[in-house]
Each structure stands twice: as structure tokens, then as C-alpha cells.
Amino acid sequence: MRSLRVQLLAWLIALYAASAAVTLFLDYRQYDSNINGFWDGQMRTLAVSYAGRLGTGETLPPLRRVNDYAVQHHGSDIVQFWTADGKLMGTSSPVPGLELQHRDGFHTVRSGEHRWRVFTMAATPLRVQIVESADIRERVVWDMTWDSARPIVYLAPLSIAILWLVVHVAMRPMTQLVRALSEQDERNLAELSPRRVPRELLPLIDSMNGLLGRMRNAFDSQRRFVADAAHELRTPITAVKLQIENLRGKVDRSAAEELQELDAGVERMHRVVRQLLQLAWQESVPEEVCEQLVDIGTVAQDSVRSFVALAEARSIDLGMGEVRAVTAKLDPNQLRVVLDNLVDNAVRYTPPGGRVDVSVREAEGAVLIDVSDTGPGIPAGDLEKVFSRFYRVPATGIEGSGLGLAIARAAADRCRSSIELRNHSCAAGLTARVRVRLRA
Numbered sequence: 001m002r003s004l005r006v007q008l009l010a011w012l013i014a015l016y017a018a019s020a021a022v023t024l025f026l027d028y029r030q031y032d033s034n035i036n037g038f039w040d041g042q043m044r045t046l047a048v049s050y051a052g053r054l055g056t057g058e059t060l061p062p063l064r065r066v067n068d069y070a071v072q073h074h075g076s077d078i079v080q081f082w083t084a085d086g087k088l089m090g091t092s093s094p095v096p097g098l099e100l101q102h103r104d105g106f107h108t109v110r111s112g113e114h115r116w117r118v119f120t121m122a123a124t125p126l127r128v129q130i131v132e133s134a135d136i137r138e139r140v141v142w143d144m145t146w147d148s149a150r151p152i153v154y155l156a157p158l159s160i161a162i163l164w165l166v167v168h169v170a171m172r173p174m175t176q177l178v179r180a181l182s183e184q185d186e187r188n189l190a191e192l193s194p195r196r197v198p199r200e201l202l203p204l205i206d207s208m209n210g211l212l213g214r215m216r217n218a219f220d221s222q223r224r225f226v227a228d229a230a231h232e233l234r235t236p237i238t239a240v241k242l243q244i245e246n247l248r249g250k251v252d253r254s255a256a257e258e259l260q261e262l263d264a265g266v267e268r269m270h271r272v273v274r275q276l277l278q279l280a281w282q283e284s285v286p287e288e289v290c291e292q293l294v295d296i297g298t299v300a301q302d303s304v305r306s307f308v309a310l311a312e313a314r315s316i317d318l319g320m321g322e323v324r325a326v327t328a329k330l331d332p333n334q335l336r337v338v339l340d341n342l343v344d345n346a347v348r349y350t351p352p353g354g355r356v357d358v359s360v361r362e363a364e365g366a367v368l369i370d371v372s373d374t375g376p377g378i379p380a381g382d383l384e385k386v387f388s389r390f391y392r393v394p395a396t397g398i399e400g401s402g403l404g405l406a407i408a409r410a411a412a413d414r415c416r417s418s419i420e421l422r423n424h425s426c427a428a429g430l431t432a433r434v435r436v437r438l439r440a
Contacts, residue, residue: 001274002158004171004174005167005168005171007162007315008167008171009164009167012163012167012349013160013163016156016159016160016163019150020353021099022150023149023152023251023266024138024145024149024152025062025227025258027144027145027148028141028142028145029148031144031145031148032141033082035137035140035141035144036137039075039117039132039137040117040119041105042077043077043106043117043119043130043132044119044121046130047077047121047129047130048121049121049124049127049130050079050081050128051121051122051123054123054124054125054126054128055082057184060081060089060126063079063090063091063092064091064092065077065092066078066092066093066137067093068093070112070132071093071132072133072135072136073136074132074136075132075137075140076093076372077130077131077137078091078092078093078095078130078131078132079092079128079130079131080092080100080127080128080129080130080131081127081128081129082100082126082127082129083126083127084126084127084421086099086102086271087098088100089126092147094298095111095116095131095403096111096112097111097112098111098118098131100127101118101120102120102131103120104120104122105119105120106119106376107119107120108117108134108186112135113137114133115133115134115138116131116132116133116134116136117131117133117134117137118130118131118133125378132417138143147413155354159383161412164170173198173201174201175195177192177197177201177204177205178197180192180193180432181208183275184212189212189213189215189216189219190212190410191207191209191212191213192205192209192212193344194206203241214288214315215272237269241263244262248321250252290331290333291329291330291331292329292330292331292332293327293328293329294328294329294330294335295325295326295327296326296360296367296369296436297323297324297326297329297360299332299335299336299339300320300323300360300369301320301323301398302307302336302337303336303339303340303343303358304318304319304320304343304358304436306340307340307343307344307347310344310347310348311347311356314347314348314350314352315352316347316350316353316354316355316356317354317356318343318347318355319355319356319357319358320357320358320359320373321357321359321370322359322360322361323359323362324361324362326360326361326362326367328367328436328438330415330416330417330436331414331415334411334412334414334415335407335411335415335417335436337411337421338368338411338412338415338419338434339358339371339410339434341404341405341407341408341411342404342405342408342419342432342434343356343358343371344404344405345374345405345432346371346372346373346375346430349373349376350373350374350375350429351375351376354373354374354375355373355374356371356372356373356374357370357372358370358371358372359374362438365437366435366436366438367435367436367438368429368433368434368435368436369433369434369436370432370433370434371432371433371434372424372429372430372431373431373433374428374429375428375429375430376421376428377424377428377429377430378421378423378430379393380423383421383422383423386402386421387405387406387409387419388401388402388406389403389406390402390403391408405419412434415436416436416437417434417435417436417437418434418435418437419432419434419435420432420433420435421433
């Protein structure tokens with residue numbers, strides 16, 4: 001996935017590099033024009049001087065000898081005297097292959113391995129030709145160009161760092177918008193604030209707020225439907241259970257088993273309705289829950305006591321293990337919802353003759369509540385999926401609604417807790433651990 005920050009930075013760096021290249025090119029052209037103009041002027045002045053000296057006498061003016069190193073590295077001028085028919089009469093340094101330029105003025109000539117800048121001027125009775133190395137001019141132009149470009153090169157890392165900082169600051173509203181969106185969930189779909197947001201992002205903010213509003217309405221409709229349906233179903237189901245109880249003494253033995261199956265089915269339906277009501281209540285409770293100092297061990301014991309009858313009916317050994325006196329500030333109702341659903345699941349999924357233990361202790365800066373059973377466990381690939389609503393592990397043979405763990409996790413989130421599931425390594429069974437974070 002392409003990063004907008006990286007793309008923006010890449011474009012800015014490319015623009016910076018293009019600007020530096022254009023600056024380098026313009027500097028080169030400027031230095032080339034200035035240096036060549038200056039040295040051409042010196043060549044013209046020198047030629048005029050020697051032409052004047054030729055016109056005052058019949059002998060050639062004396063020429064100071066210059067070596068090749070001075071010509072190629074110091075830019076020394078070579079003075080030559082030619083006849084009109086191209087015969088060399090005198091030179092301050094030999095230039096192999098270079099002939100008289102028959103047209104007056106400046107010329108750039110290649111002779112051998114070198115390039116030469118030549119100025120030819122007619123004099124009486126000879127012609128004066130001034131020769132200068134064009135290679136040294138090129139080197140001087142490039143040296144001055146690179147000298148002017150060196151600060152740009154040295155400051156490139158600092159410039160890139162500043163560009164990165166500018167991009168980071170410019171992208172900060174987008175990062176804050178992403179953070180605000182990531183904090184939204186089905187219980188908190190607050191509108192995004194348009195304050196301190198660039199104008200370019202305002203249409204996006206408006207569109208997102210419209211979407212969040214439609215999602216709020218959809219979730220509210222869903223919650224109302226679940227709550228209304230559960231309330232409407234609770235009364236007739238209760239009436240059916242009463243009718244079944246009234247029929248128990250009026251049917252013969254052959255119909256008693258069928259009546260028992262009907263009673264079990266109605267009980268399962270009653271449990272689903274109860275969980276739907278609990279889910280509707282869970283989602284309607286505001287985030288600002290009522291916290292108070294709670295003895296977690298006492299809450300766990302109360303939860304276990306409420307399932308003793310169900311455990312005895314299923315021949316399950318339900319009891320308390322290690323229970324430490326630990327207190328924490330949280331909402332006791334939410335914690336009770338968590339424990340009730342975990343203990344209920346453990347009792348229902350543990351086969352007859354099995355065992356369910358609940359323990360409370362403090363460790364790792366938190367209160368750990370373990371609900372351990374000797375049931376079939378959960379496949380490793382389903383340990384996270386079971387927290388989804390209406391998800392049931394295939395081929396368990398146990399009737400369930402798939403809502404218990406979803407309700408437990410929602411309640412745990414509201415009392416600063418988390419739930420971890422892990423299978424036992426050396427024996428059958430599962431441990432559901434509730435980790436209650438203690439305030440610092």
C-alpha cells in the first residue's frame with residue numbers, strides 16, 4: 001500500500017533536486033559567460049597591444065617563452081605572428097597542428113588533445129594571433145560552479161529532514177483523524193470535531209459524520225429490536241413453562257418423556273431470551289459505569305453459589321479453589337455478568353462427573369480470576385472466534401446460543417478487565433482467566 005506521506009515527501013525531494021539542478025545549470029551558464037567574456041577581453045587587449053608595436057618598427061617585438069604547463073594549468077597566453085599567406089614568423093610557445101585563422105575575431109579550435117581559444121587580428125605588415133587553452137577555461141567554470149553548489153549539497157540532508165518535518169506537521173490532522181476513528185465502536189459513535197482541521201479535510205469530516213450518524217441509527221434500531229423481541233418473548237415462554245408444570249401430574253408415563261424434552265427445549269429458549277435481554281441491557285448501559293470498592297472474592301463466591309443447583313443436576317463438582325481477599329474499584333454488576341457467563345459455560349460444557357473450580361488471586365499487578373473445567377476444551381483456531389456473537393464451536397453436542405462469551409467480554413471491557421482462554425496442556429479441559437487491572 002502506497003503511503004501518502006512517502007509520496008508527498010518524494011515529490012518534495014524531487015522538486016528540491018530539480019531546483020538544485022536548474023540552479024546548477026544557470027550558475028554554469030553565468031560563470032561560463034562571465035569568465036569567457038573577461039578572458040576574451042584580455043586576449044583582445046593583448047592583441048591590440050602587439051599590433052601597435054608591430055606598426056612602429058620593422059623588427060618583431062620580443063616574445064616571452066611560456067611552457068606547456070603554464071599554458072594548460074595557469075592559462076598563460078601564447079602570442080603568434082603570422083604572414084598573410086599563413087607562414088609562422090614567431091610564437092611564444094609551439095602549438096602543433098594549429099594554423100592561422102584567416103578570419104579575424106574569436107574562434108574555438110581543436111588541435112590534437114586540446115581545445116584552444118584563438119583571437120586573430122590583422123596588423124601591418126603581419127597578423128597577430130593570441131592563443132589560450134579552452135580546457136582550462138572549462139575547468140575554471142566547473143570549479144566555480146561546484147563551489148557555488150557545494151552548500152546545496154552539504155545542506156541536502158538538513159533540507160530533507162526539514163521537508164520530512166514539514167510533511168509530518170502537514171499530515172498531523174490526518175493522523176489525528178485516523179486516531180479519532182479508531183477509538184469509535186458500536187457503543188461510542190461520536191461525531192468527529194471539525195476544529196483545527198484543514199479546509200481540504202472538511203468534506204471528508206462531513207461525510208464521515210454523516211456515515212457515523214447512519215451507523216448510530218442502525219445500531220439503535222438493532223438494540224431496540226433485540227430488546228423488544230426479548231421482552232415480547234419472555235411472557236409467553238414463562239406461560240408455556242407454567243403450562244408444562246401443570247401438565248406434569250396429568251400425563252401418563254409414556255408422555256412424560258416427551259413432556260421432559262419439551263420442557264428442556266423451552267428452557268433453552270428461555271435462556272436465549274434471558275441472554276438477549278442481558279445483551280440489550282449491556283449495550284444500553286453508558287460507558288460511565290458506577291464504580292465502587294468491591295471484594296472480588298465475595299463476588300466470585302456469590303456467582304458460584306447461584307450455579308450450585310445446576311451443577312448438582314448435571315453431577316458436576318463445582319467449588320471454590322484458592323480465594324485471596326482482594327479488593328478493586330470497579331462496577332460489581334459488570335464483574336458479576338462476566339463470572340456468571342463463564343461459570344455457566346463451564347458447568348454446561350463439562351460432562352457429568354467432571355469438575356469446575358473458581359479461584360481468585362493477585363499477581364502481575366492485577367487480580368486473576370480463573371474458571372477451570374474438565375470439559376472438552378476449545379480448538380486452538382476457535383479460541384478467539386468464540387467471543388463473536390452467535391458463534392458456536394462445531395460438533396460439541398451441547399445446545400447453546402453462542403452469546404455467553406460475547407456478553408462476558410463486553411462486560412469485561414466495562415470493568416477494566418480482559419478474558420483469556422487457554423486449553424489445559426496435560427489434561428482435558430479449559431481455563432478462562434479474567435484479568436482485572438488494578439489502578440496505580
